[in-house]
Amino acid sequence: MINTRMRHTCAVFALLVVSGCGAPMTGTPLPGEMDVRTLDVGQYSTEPLDSYEEFQHSVRSGTALAISRLANHVVTGNDIDAKLRYGTGVQQLAKPEDVKNVLAEQSVPVAARNKMLFGFASGSSDFRPEPFVEVPSDSTLTTVAVMQFPDSQSADRAATEFEETDFSVSPDQNERVQLAKYPMAHSHWRPGTPTIGSVVAHGSYVVSTFISTSQPVLADLTALIEKVYAAQLPMLDTLAPLSAEQALRLDLDPEGIIRRVLNPGKLAVPDPGGLAAYELQGFLHFQTDRIASKILYADSERFVFSDAYSPTTNSYTKGVAQSFGKGTDRFLQGAILIRTRGIDSAKALWLAILDAPDAKQAPSNVPDSKCTELPTDKYVKDWVCAVRYRSYVGYVWSTQLQDAQQRAAAQYAVLANSQ
Missing domain, CATH: 3.40.1000 (Protein Transport Mog1p; Chain A)
Structure with a gap:
């Protein structure tokens, strides 16, 4: 069974519909770019995953x-x-x-x-x-x-x-x-x-x-x-x-993209919904309206999850997955990073996603960022933020607006520090 304390039992995160003491920071800003060390990232790491964690091969x-x-x-x-x-x-x-x-x-x-x-x-x-x-x-x-x-x-x-x-x-x-x-x-x-x-x-x-x-x-x-x-x-x-044996020897990040996603848990342990990279076909399995998603993300090449979705879904009838019907559950504090075909594709995607963002909710001083409140139940509020850096677009979300903003700033900084 899924641990409902970790997520909303009713949350189905359709990106295209919504389409949501500081740690030391290193890195040097490139010419023409802002100094990400000035951003409010809370306690989140701003360095790529492989700079502080090494992937270990295992059967799991x-x-x-x-x-x-x-x-x-x-x-x-x-x-x-x-x-x-x-x-x-x-x-x-x-x-x-x-x-x-x-x-x-x-x-x-x-x-x-x-x-x-x-x-x-x-x-x-x-x-x-x-x-x-x-x-x-x-x-x-x-x-x-x-x-x-x-x-x-x-x-x-x-x-x-x-x-x-x-x-x-x-x-x-x-x-x-x-x-x-x-x-x-x-x-x-x-x-x-x-x-x-x-x-x-x-x-x-x-x-x-x-x-x-x-x-x-x-x-x-x-x-x-x-x-x-x-x-x-x-x-x-x-x-x-x-x-x-070949499965045992698979590498976590052969394309160097998983290292760029915000990883609050600082874990290098792969999981289909928690830490994984997909092509568009794989990504669509986790979306609600797959035709609309396929159109929206047509110019995207890779999709990375970090503590994003539960890869196991409750059924209406116990033990019968033929009774699927609730969609894919979203964890409370995840992230998704998308690598598009180029800067222009990233700009177009960033403009298309998130419904009616509130300019006042955008994280302070983070270029190409926006946030909006997710439609959820009356007991819990969710916010999602989106950032763009070069050919990458990232989603982060949280139950606290400030936390979502800090996550967005940290995701931007990770991307800037991953060059």
């Missing part, structure tokens, strides 16, 4: 990095059908036990026996998720989970066993379904219900899909499953699978 870190890498090659709903534009949540599959969040709990031994390495799941819907509002029964929901196994043989076995295990939960009610375009897939449904489940092995990967629609029409359900595979399988062809 390698798995987290592998999951973020995989997310860049997992479909979102709008890749399947334009109406499935809304994100309803994500799940990281860091160990076999996590499979129970996307499949029947009886599938956990299957994942363990076949040595599942890691996986990532993403939910989509044609209904925009709202806090504490269950998805209407006439909505279309999809959950796509991709898992990597050591080789194609173990993936084939796992796919077959996943199907047999899930089918045997209600063998007297389930009915097997053959997909015309993907005869190698294992699928079944329960006649009279508007849902279908399917699983297929593809090289070292296994793709599991669950579809829920408004009407129990098998032709519509199978057509949507086939759309999932048509979009997902080619994506996996572009991603070489990793061995356990």
Whole structure:
């Protein structure tokens, strides 16, 4: 379960809709730039991560990095059908036990026996998720989970066993379904219900899909499953699978971008929602309106999280990720850094984000910065600030305006000190 004390239980952070004793500072301002040592940054560090913390390889870190890498090659709903534009949540599959969040709990031994390495799941819907509002029964929901196994043989076995295990939960009610375009897939449904489940092995990967629609029409359900595979399988062809040793040796920051994000905890421990870098495809999984986000961030190359999102989403029905519907939860005091294609792209993005910023709330003396209050519940207030430095745009947020302003100033300073 997610620790609700760390975040708002109802917070879904859609950037495009909102579109939110001083430590010693070092560094020398470049010609034509301000001296960031004069900014009010509170107690936040203004130096890049690698100047004070060294990344340590471990199984846990390698798995987290592998999951973020995989997310860049997992479909979102709008890749399947334009109406499935809304994100309803994500799940990281860091160990076999996590499979129970996307499949029947009886599938956990299957994942363990076949040595599942890691996986990532993403939910989509044609209904925009709202806090504490269950998805209407006439909505279309999809959950796509991709898992990597050591080789194609173990993936084939796992796919077959996943199907047999899930089918045997209600063998007297389930009915097997053959997909015309993907005869190698294992699928079944329960006649009279508007849902279908399917699983297929593809090289070292296994793709599991669950579809829920408004009407129990098998032709519509199978057509949507086939759309999932048509979009997902080619994506996996572009991603070489990793061995356990290769995952262990993955580097935290090969492009030198994670070092530039504000990191209040000063941690170099990767996590899919806490400290990670994504391409646009991976970033979209964490957004609410994925089509609008894809348009807004079209000229952006990399997205870095620092204590930003929970990569595990509560379901409406316990243990059934097919019931995704609350969106991706945002941690209370995170940061996101975006590297765009160039200075002009950064300027355009910075101008487009944040709705009606209050000029009086902008952090003092921080160039290209603005802040606004987030729409939240009546008990908690949130502020988000955005800063721009060269080709980078950063978001920071907090429950205190002054704290958000200090975070924005610190993010600007980190960027200036990272050259």
